[in-house]
Amino acid sequence: EIDLDVAGFSGILLANRKEGRQVKTYISFSKGQRWSLLKAPAVDLAGNSLNCRPPSCSLHLHLQMSENPYTPDSISSKESVPGIIVATGNIGSELSYQNVGMFISSDAGNTWRQIFEEEHRVWFLEEGGALVAIIQATVPISHLWISLDEGRHWQQHVFSPSPLFVDGILMDQDLQHHVIMLFGHFSYRSEWQLIKVDYRGLFSRQCSEGDYQPWYLLNQGEPCVMGQRQVYKRRRAGSRCILGKGRSRRISADPCACNVFDFECDYGFERQMDGKCLAAFWYHGNSAGKGCSIGQSFLNSTGYRKVVSNSCKESGKEPVSPRMQQCDLKAPRGVRLSTAHEELSAPVGTNVTFLLHLDRGGSLQTDVRLDFGDGIAVTYSNLSHVTEGIRHIYKTAGIFSVTARVENSLGTDSSVLFLHITSPLEQVYLSAPAVAVRGKQSEVSAVVWPSQTKMAIFYWWIENNTEPIITLEGKLSHTFQIEGTSQISVQVSSGGVILQDSKAVRVSEFFRSLLLSFSPNLEEHKPAIPDWRQDVARVVMTTLSQVQHCLLVCVLAGTPTAAEVFILPAAQTHTQSGELGNNEQELEKVRQQHTKHTYTLHNANEIICIKIFAIYTDINSKGEQY
Incomplete structure (x- = not known):
């Protein structure tokens, strides 16, 4: 998808959008809130009816930028001549590179006219007071076309007695001289040629007030574009006068009453088929924020926010812009307990920082009780201490259930976090019977130091088994089936450390x-x-x-x-x-x-x-x- 702004207007966009295997051109007068296909010209250059109507048929434009700074883009507009758009395109069901012609719009893309049946390069002359066109051909040419009435009529002018391969045009920025310079070469082996054309003779005088007329920007017949009724002053088509520089183009811009498409959907809301913005399935509503308390207000979204640069004015009893709302007292909700670095384990002796995330319910009179799970708990009435974090040191290893309970006069909420406190193993001792009776159960156990309550994983290898028996406790029952000497080994993993101990057991029928x-x-x-x-x-x-x-x-x-x-x-x-x-x-x-x-x-x-x-x-x- 390719988007392009129309020069001189805020919010008018042209875009080529891929739909299945087809690419079609759309226009928006609301900065992308609504899109519509371009209306094709009613007749062709010969005056024949085209009978092209959306959605099966429309106008499609080549929205391509030129890599050569001396040749125009395939579509161009100029801020000094608001509403004039010249573009390369085709008429049909989709964008194509066949049957390409040149089209122009004098009303910012609402309607279009065909100006050439073949692809041309078109430049704006004299701040847009005239148009110059050169055919896009691979053969040398000796003439160009100039129009003074927005492309309705074209005059042919010969600029060279010998045909020239035109590579580009240089525009003189000094409006006093009114000169364009064409450069190219007569043949592929010849040197560069530079030809100057003075077009001042096309204009007989300086423009006066009578040469201008008001022009109203419309949105497919509607007078409001981006929330404004905009009126521009533009030279009458066909007036042979020099525009001059620095003349103001917009006469007035009065705000319009807002409609739903002057707004885009706010965060958490999605546009429906009827244009309304409704909350998405995953969105759970607006929050008053952490600092909202009784007597204060917060900006609450209604699901809409005004499009940037839109100047409409809201009216009626139900405005859709975000509005101020009083903070209400409510029960705590959304409580979530975490550590400072979102980690769920820490070594013994570490100063662990706990963070509490919650909606305080619009009141500062909220009590927080934090139970660390090791017999120690703290209670806070001032939430500012909780937001900075609560620190605690665990002196023993184990898995601790840390619970945060938040309460005010309207209700409570809580959150639980299971924290693993680890301590590296220093020693493991395997206790096993020296002699066992074949066919009867025998008990083996592993003792670790320091004690790793519910934190160690035990891997047992008995006799000739290749896969270990894994337990979370240091005890195991086993029945020996073969007389002789059996080897028992245990590996204990905890706190990133693995230790092993082994014992030999004599197995006999009796002893x-x-x-x-x-x-x-x-x-x-x-x-x-x-x-x-x-x-x-x-x-x-x-x-x-x-x-x-x-x-x-x-x-x-x-x-x-x-x-x-x-x-x-x-x-x-x-x-x-x-x-x-x-x-x-x-x-x-x-x-x-x-x-x-x-x-x-x-x-x-x-x-x-x-x-x-x-x-x-x-x-x-x-x-x-x-």
Whole structure:
């Protein structure tokens, strides 16, 4: 779509608009509020009736700007001759480059006349008092056409004895000389030629008042254009007089009564088929604004706003322009809570700034209560503090429900924001049973520090699975199906940090276990190193190494120090007869052999006694624990 302003008028536009596969020319006298097709001339140059009527047939113009500064555009108008428009175009159902001719309008585009059947270049002479035309041809020419009556009649003038390829015309801006200069070349190989033409002889005198007549600007018969009745003074067509420079062209401009097309639709409103502006489906009405309180006023839109440069005058009992309206007291609405940077997460210890967006209801007596979700809340009665933001520091990690409640005497409104307070992980510990019974559920858990309540994601890899099990809690139940050693790994993700811990679990059909406790003074000599429990386990294992069965020692976490000895069945035990031995009977012998015995552990500088308690787990013949 191409738009073009008509020189000398505010609000008159010409446009080429694409409709499907066709391009058509439209004109607007209301700065784009209403558009209509151009009326084609009633007759052609020969006086024959054209019978061209919209919408099936109309006039279409080539709205193209010339790249050569010395040749005119395909459409031209001049402020010094208001209402005169000269353009290249065609008559038909759409814009075309076939059967192109030249057309002129003397009334700002309301009506049109054809002046040439072929495309010409047309210039305005003497501030628009005359027109000069040269045919747009690829062959050299020796004559031009001049009209003194707005293109109704043309006189041919020979400017050169030899035909010239005309490349452009230079206009002398000095009105005292009345000279035009044509430049071009006689052949493609010849030098540039410059020909001066003095056209002063066309005019016999200076124009007087009798050479002018009033001209009324119309909008398709209506006297009001852009809200004004505009009257111009224009030279009578055919008067052979010099216009002169600086003469005022507009006589008067009186305001008209406004109509609906003197307005465009305001924000949030859309033009309907009948011309009215109605609210769009997404628009929820005007707001009094944040600073509107009782006793004050605000500019409230009715859905219309006057077109820029329109000078109409509103009348009647229902003006459509935005009007002042008193601020009314109403309940708070539109409350929205956010952080200063619209972020929903922050590290522990950050000074988080909360912003409250709301329509205060036209009253300053509005209370705001902001609950930070961590047991702390604040209340404000002066909204100016709220608009600047409220700051709060969270000392622990977690997800906090931040609630803002706004209340006045007419009602309440609230908004909730869920804020994630994160803290980078520093340590993760995987707790898993040292020995598990095949086919029975076992519990594993992961402990993180610092505590990440509802903020951590746990990824579990158990045995040989390639896809992790994902949980939001640090607990998991699993049933081992294969005897032997199974690996369990857990990754914990929180606050942009990922940590991992792994444990090995022995899986057996059945086992015995004995609990060990140590003398209290062992805690006094315990070195503060992470591998201390593994050292104790190795000492116990070495002490009990006389047992031929598989032993597994696990030193339990916490104080006082305790340990658990697991006695596992051998992989295969054969009797003298070659039959498979009874593993449970063998385990019972081991238990009786080691119950109520005392073992001495040599640990650096101390001799520590270990007593094996008679507290253990029995296993029945089916391998079930009881």
